[in-house]
Amino acid sequence: MTGWRAFMQPHRIFLMALFAGLFLWCALSLRWDWLPEYAPLALEGLWRTIWILVVTTVLGFALAVPLGLAQAVGPWYLSAPAKAFCTVIRGTPLLLQIWLLYYGLGSLFPQFPWIRGSELWPYLRQAWPYAVLALTLSYAGYEGEVMRGAFASVNKGQLEAARAFGMPRLTMFRRIWLPQAIRNVLPTLGGETILQLKATPLVATITVIEIYSVSSRVRSDTFIVYEPLLLLALVYMIIAGIIALAFKKIEDRVPDRPHQG
Amino acid sequence: MESLLDTLGLSQSVQLLSLSPPGWGGNLLRGLANSLQIALGAFGFGLVIGLFGAYGKLYGGPILRDLLAIYTTVIRAVPELVLILILYYVGSDLINQASVAMGYGRVEISGVVAGIWVLGVVQGAYSTEVLRGAIQAIPPGQLEAARAFGMPPLMTLRRVTIPAMMSFATPGLANLWLIATKDTALLAIVGFSELTLETRQAAGSTRAYFTFFLAAGALYLIVTLFSGALFARIEKWARRGQHSLKGGMK
Numbered sequence: 001m002t003g004w005r006a007f008m009q010p011h012r013i014f015l016m017a018l019f020a021g022l023f024l025w026c027a028l029s030l031r032w033d034w035l036p037e038y039a040p041l042a043l044e045g046l047w048r049t050i051w052i053l054v055v056t057t058v059l060g061f062a063l064a065v066p067l068g069l070a071q072a073v074g075p076w077y078l079s080a081p082a083k084a085f086c087t088v089i090r091g092t093p094l095l096l097q098i099w100l101l102y103y104g105l106g107s108l109f110p111q112f113p114w115i116r117g118s119e120l121w122p123y124l125r126q127a128w129p130y131a132v133l134a135l136t137l138s139y140a141g142y143e144g145e146v147m148r149g150a151f152a153s154v155n156k157g158q159l160e161a162a163r164a165f166g167m168p169r170l171t172m173f174r175r176i177w178l179p180q181a182i183r184n185v186l187p188t189l190g191g192e193t194i195l196q197l198k199a200t201p202l203v204a205t206i207t208v209i210e211i212y213s214v215s216s217r218v219r220s221d222t223f224i225v226y227e228p229l230l231l232l233a234l235v236y237m238i239i240a241g242i243i244a245l246a247f248k249k250i251e252d253r254v255p256d257r258p259h260q261g
Numbered sequence: 262m263e264s265l266l267d268t269l270g271l272s273q274s275v276q277l278l279s280l281s282p283p284g285w286g287g288n289l290l291r292g293l294a295n296s297l298q299i300a301l302g303a304f305g306f307g308l309v310i311g312l313f314g315a316y317g318k319l320y321g322g323p324i325l326r327d328l329l330a331i332y333t334t335v336i337r338a339v340p341e342l343v344l345i346l347i348l349y350y351v352g353s354d355l356i357n358q359a360s361v362a363m364g365y366g367r368v369e370i371s372g373v374v375a376g377i378w379v380l381g382v383v384q385g386a387y388s389t390e391v392l393r394g395a396i397q398a399i400p401p402g403q404l405e406a407a408r409a410f411g412m413p414p415l416m417t418l419r420r421v422t423i424p425a426m427m428s429f430a431t432p433g434l435a436n437l438w439l440i441a442t443k444d445t446a447l448l449a450i451v452g453f454s455e456l457t458l459e460t461r462q463a464a465g466s467t468r469a470y471f472t473f474f475l476a477a478g479a480l481y482l483i484v485t486l487f488s489g490a491l492f493a494r495i496e497k498w499a500r501r502g503q504h505s506l507k508g509g510m511k
Contacts, residue, residue: 011324091439091485092478093446096457100474103461107470198340205450212342229347233339240338 030227038218045214046235049200052210053239056132057196060139061189065178067140068147082144089141095202097138102130102206131203139196146188150181183254190247194240211235285463285473292459293480296445299376299455304441306381308434311388318393329389336386342447348379349451372453380444384437391433395426427499435492442484456480 070082089097109115109124123129154177162172182189201212215228314332317325336344353370360368403425407417449458456477464473 009323012327015324015327087486088478088482091482093443093457093481095446095449096460096474096478096481099457099461100470100478103464104470104474107468194338201340201342202447212340225350226347229343229350233335233343233347236340236343237335237338 026230030230031224032227034218034222034224034227038214041209041217042211042214045209045211048208049197049210049212050239052128052132052135052200052203052208053193053197056135056139057193059132059136060196061143063136063140064143064147067144068149068151068181071144071148072151086141086144089138090145094134094138094199095205098131098134098202098206101134102127105130127203127206127208131206131208135196135199135203138199139192142192142195143189146185146192147181150185151177153184154180186247186251186254190244190251193243193247197236197239197243285459285467286476288459288463289456289473289477289480292454292456292477293484295373295453296442296455296457297484299373299380299445299448299453300438300441302373302377303380303384303445304438306377307384307388307437307441308392310381310385311392314385314389315392315396318389319396333386333389336383341383341444342450344383345379345447345451348382349375352378372448375451376445376448376453376455380441380448383444384441387437387440388434391430391437392426395430395433396422398429399425424499428496428503431492431496431499435488435496438488438492439485442481442488 067082067086070078071086074082115121115124158176158180159172162176167175200210204210204213204216207213212232215232218228219225314329318329321329352375356370357367360366399422403421404417407421412420445455446457448455449461452458454462460473460477464470467473
């Protein structure tokens with residue numbers, strides 16, 4: 001346990017005591033009496049935050065793979081639109097994209113009677129499909145750029161070997177190209193997933209009730225400003241910590257990159 | 262020209278976007294100017310924090326280093342939106358308490374100053390990391406040479422450290438600048454009339470959502486592409502005299 005010994009220097013113990021004291025002071029002398037009343041709503045909001053995060057990262061990544069592939073090796077008529085998509089997504093604020101989809105599409109759809117008559121209409125009238133769509137496209141745009149570099153970085157010899165053994169192209173992609181590309185960018189993907197977590201509160205602006213909007217509601221109902229915000233910051237830090245730990249676990253599980261060249 | 266716009270069905274959009282009052286183009290441009298002003302201020306403020314932070318992380322004592330580590334970790338783990346609200350309330354509370362204590366009464370805080378303060382503190386955490394990495398990438402011999410000639414620390418900073426780290430820091434700083442321009446959109450939520458909020462107001466009162474949001478997106482995109490070109494030039498300038506990585510030694 002030398003790492004632990006090295007970590008526990010005298011000044012760190014002092015700092016930790018200081019922060020523990022600060023934490024206790026926050027817990028004891030700030031107002032938390034609103035907590036029991038809003039706890040069920042907060043849990044629901046927390047669940048929705050995590051749900052949105054998981055769904056949009058999975059869907060966004062599924063979209064990012066073809067985007068990256070098109071940019072890395074695709075012909076120009078595929079790579080040019082993919083590149084334009086990534087540039088536009090990365091060049092404009094996410095808040096603007098969310099509002100464009102929600103207010104723009106939301107005001108366009110009702111003009112078409114066949115959309116209003118369709119089975120999907122009850123969903124299209126709610127806010128969350130637009131939130132999920134906007135966050136998915138945003139994640140896909142950023143990750144498409146990451147995956148472009150990842151696909152290009154895979155050692156060409158590996159792909160040639162697969163081809164020499166007569167492996168079908170899809171099998172080669174599934175077994176060799178994609179796993180190695182993902183392995184090369186795992187640390188980046190971890191960071192991007194935390195960025196995606198930090199983007200989720202923006203959907204509160206289009207009336208999706210997630211953990212951030214619960215805290216806003218506490219603030220506007222009770223006029224207590226700092227306590228809900230501090231608790232909210234703590235919740236986000238914990239989720240970010242869990243994401244970082246999970247990615248560290250995955251990185252440790254994949255074997256080290258062999259020496260190339 | 263006009264008949265072409267008519268056939269495309271765009272004449273109404275052009276009217277809505279015109280610069281004089283029946284159109285909302287002037288409002289959008291005013292919002293863009295506000296956004297850029299805050300982005301510039303926050304980027305600069307962040308750079309100052311980042312330079313001190315990087316020096317503290319590299320050369321500071323153990324307590325300072327741990328505190329800076331907490332600062333950068335916390336800022337990077339909490340959503341900007343939450344930080345903006347916390348820093349906004351803390352900042353206005355502190356200033357009001359100070360001014361009441363000095364007997365001036367409550368003061369109204371200008372949106373520009375609040376925006377620069379809030380986004381600057383956020384940017385500072387990211388700049389700290391970028392500049393720390395850039396300073397570490399300077400060949401140590403250059404700093405040792407400066408010390409050997411008895412250069413005082415501030416002069417070393419001005420003449421050696423900053424010019425030598427520029428080439429390493431530019432790509433990261435370019436990214437930070439783009440984040441700064443896009444993060445100004447978040448100030449719309451605390452009611453500051455920058456580009457995104459102006460757009461929403463224009464769109465809301467004319468019901469032409471697509472026209473205005475697409476126009477604002479185009480403005481942001483122009484800023485992004487223009488900054489990209491500018492930073493590419495700065496990087497080229499900062500790399501002058503260095504061996505090109507691609508061309509090999511000459």
